[in-house]
Amino acid sequence: MLSEKTDFRLDKWQQDVLEHEGNICIRAGRQVGKSTVISIKAANFAATHSNTSTLIIAASQKQSSWLFDKVRAEIDTLEEVGNIKYAREPTRTKIELDNGSVIHCLPAGRTGWFIRGLSLDLLIADEAAFIAEEVWRSVIPMIAVSKQARGFGWIILLSTPFGKGGYFFDCFHDKDFRQFHVSSEHCNRIPKDFLLKEKRRMSKAEYAQEYLGEFIDEYNQFFPTALIKKCMTFLDWSYERDYKRERSYYLGVDIARYGKDDTALIIAEINNNNRIKICKAIEINGASLTDTVGRIKVLDQKFYFRKIFIDDAGLGAGVFDMLAEDSETKRKVVGLNNARRSIDREDRKKALLKEDLYSNSLVLMEMGNIEIISDLSLLKSLKNIVFEYTSEKNLKISGRYSHLAEAFVRACWCIKNKGLRVFLA
Numbered sequence: 001m002l003s004e005k006t007d008f009r010l011d012k013w014q015q016d017v018l019e020h021e022g023n024i025c026i027r028a029g030r031q032v033g034k035s036t037v038i039s040i041k042a043a044n045f046a047a048t049h050s051n052t053s054t055l056i057i058a059a060s061q062k063q064s065s066w067l068f069d070k071v072r073a074e075i076d077t078l079e080e081v082g083n084i085k086y087a088r089e090p091t092r093t094k095i096e097l098d099n100g101s102v103i104h105c106l107p108a109g110r111t112g113w114f115i116r117g118l119s120l121d122l123l124i125a126d127e128a129a130f131i132a133e134e135v136w137r138s139v140i141p142m143i144a145v146s147k148q149a150r151g152f153g154w155i156i157l158l159s160t161p162f163g164k165g166g167y168f169f170d171c172f173h174d175k176d177f178r179q180f181h182v183s184s185e186h187c188n189r190i191p192k193d194f195l196l197k198e199k200r201r202m203s204k205a206e207y208a209q210e211y212l213g214e215f216i217d218e219y220n221q222f223f224p225t226a227l228i229k230k231c232m233t234f235l236d237w238s239y240e241r242d243y244k245r246e247r248s249y250y251l252g253v254d255i256a257r258y259g260k261d262d263t264a265l266i267i268a269e270i271n272n273n274n275r276i277k278i279c280k281a282i283e284i285n286g287a288s289l290t291d292t293v294g295r296i297k298v299l300d301q302k303f304y305f306r307k308i309f310i311d312d313a314g315l316g317a318g319v320f321d322m323l324a325e326d327s328e329t330k331r332k333v334v335g336l337n338n339a340r341r342s343i344d345r346e347d348r349k350k351a352l353l354k355e356d357l358y359s360n361s362l363v364l365m366e367m368g369n370i371e372i373i374s375d376l377s378l379l380k381s382l383k384n385i386v387f388e389y390t391s392e393k394n395l396k397i398s399g400r401y402s403h404l405a406e407a408f409v410r411a412c413w414c415i416k417n418k419g420l421r422v423f424l425a
Contacts, residue, residue: 010037011187013180017041023177025168026158027129029184029211034158038124039070041156042103045122047075047084051100052121052152057139059130059376061107065092067126068105108135119145121152129162129169132374134235136167161215163225163383169215184211222358222385222397223365223405231365232374237279239302247271249303252411254403255292255316256284263292264407266378267303268414276370276415281378281404289315293322300329307417308333309410336410355395357409358385364412381405 010018014037017024028034046054056071058064072095078084087096095103106115108131120142125131140155147153155177159168171177184190199207208214252266267280284292296308296319312320312335323333336357364370372378381404387397399405 013182017180018044020178021154023154023171023174024156024158024180025171025174025177026156026180026182027161027168027172027213027215028158028180028182029187029213030160031190032182032184032187032213033189034182035067035070035126038126038156038158039067039074042071042122042124043074043078046095046097046101046103047078047099049101049121049152052102053119053146054101054103054122054124055115055118055120055139055142056103056105056124056126057108057115057131057135058126059108059132063127064105064107067124068093068095068103071095071103108132108139115139116142118142121146121150122154122156124156125158127159128157129159129166130376131168132235132376133166133229133232134374161209161213163209164215165224165226165229172215181213183213220386220388221383222387223362223382225379225383227365228372228379228382231368231370231372232379233371235374237277237373242279243303244269245304248306248414250411250414250417251296251299251303251305251308252407252409252413253296253308253310253316253319254406254410255289255311255314255319256403262403263287264381264403265296265299266404266407266411267299268411270414274369274415276364276412278370278372278378278408278411281373281375281408283377283404289318289322293319293326296323297326297329300332305332307414309336309413310334311336311406311410336413354397357413358397360416361409361412364415369415370412378404378408382408
């Protein structure tokens with residue numbers, strides 16, 4: 001059903017995608033035309049296969065709507081040439097054709113719970129690498145009946161990669177999928193000088209992921225992506241449902257620098273078996289120091305924190321001082337930046353280093369002693385942390401999107417709370 005104009009502009013890999021009948025997994029750099037070819041494929045599938053059901057999902061409604069709008073534009077083209085007609089006026093989430101075929105567009109959310117119940121012939125996941133792992137357990141069974149009864153039940157995954165590990169990564173190595181890897185550098189529609197500027201602006205790993213379509217875990221990434229995803233075992237935590245007064249709660253805080261990041265708050269729970277659960281990841285944008293202190297105090301009144309761990313350097317010093325002067329929080333607040341701990345029998349003291357905080361969190365994750373809420377922003381922040389050794393053989397840990405990770409490692413220090421001897425200036 002493709003017009004000559006549409007067919008002419010397709011690249012070879014796009015033509016192969018259109019012709020393939022079965023599961024498809026596309027990892028690609030930015031702006032190579034992956035959503036364009038999938039919109040054509042979805043429109044033609046619905047037009048040429050009567051009474052079929054197609055579902056387009058993405059992590060957010062906005063993302064899924066972009067692809068859905070392209071599918072509708074392709075169907076408009078088919079309608080103009082008389083190949084198909086709408087059964088009724090399309091909505092923002094549903095297209096019905098006169099041949100009985102239906103195309104749905106829904107956000108996957110964090111669990112996929114609200115899209116359960118459909119029987120599908122074709123499942124399309126846009127930016128699949130960013131969809132929560134729990135979603136796949138909800139949507140994959142929806143194609144089982146079609147696979148058995150009609151020979152469809154196809155899955156199409158398209159995405160810019162987002163580290164190693166997870167369903168999208170696994171499918172790119174699954175023999176049941178036909179895989180396509182498309183680099184932005186091989187797309188003639190993208191100016192070479194633009195890519196050159198982007199290569200200079202970004203790190204090698206960022207460029208490789210965003211434009212070369214590579215599955216990247218930087219060789220010096222502190223928290224491996226697969227390990228982070230393995231620890232992200234649950235998708236929601238409700239204070240009304242899940243808070244237990246008999247358990248211990250701690251707060252990790254990272255105060256935003258001027259013009260950089262947001263203030264980050266991480267809430268940790270410890271159960272009777274000394275296992276940690278990271279319940280909440282909160283970002284505060286543009287709040288003043290007094291507003292931040294106010295929010296922390298409100299949370300403390302709900303959770304009765306045992307300790308509030310805060311980086312008291314720079315702007316954090318102001319928040320620390322206000323909490324230390326407050327009668328309700330002064331015995332709880334701990335400035336980890338200036339903490340001291342006993343390291344030998346002679347009771348000598350040594351500064352608590354940044355690598356101590358990060359190494360403690362990494363060990364907890366590797367030993368399976370921590371559960372983390374499945375939060376994309378927290379995942380991105382942890383994934384962004386890298387390490388290197390200086391010329392003096394010292395370990396240096398850094399990251400450009402580190403605010404949630406900084407709060408995270410402080411919250412994880414709760415496991416040391418009983419044995420930590422903290423000395424405040």
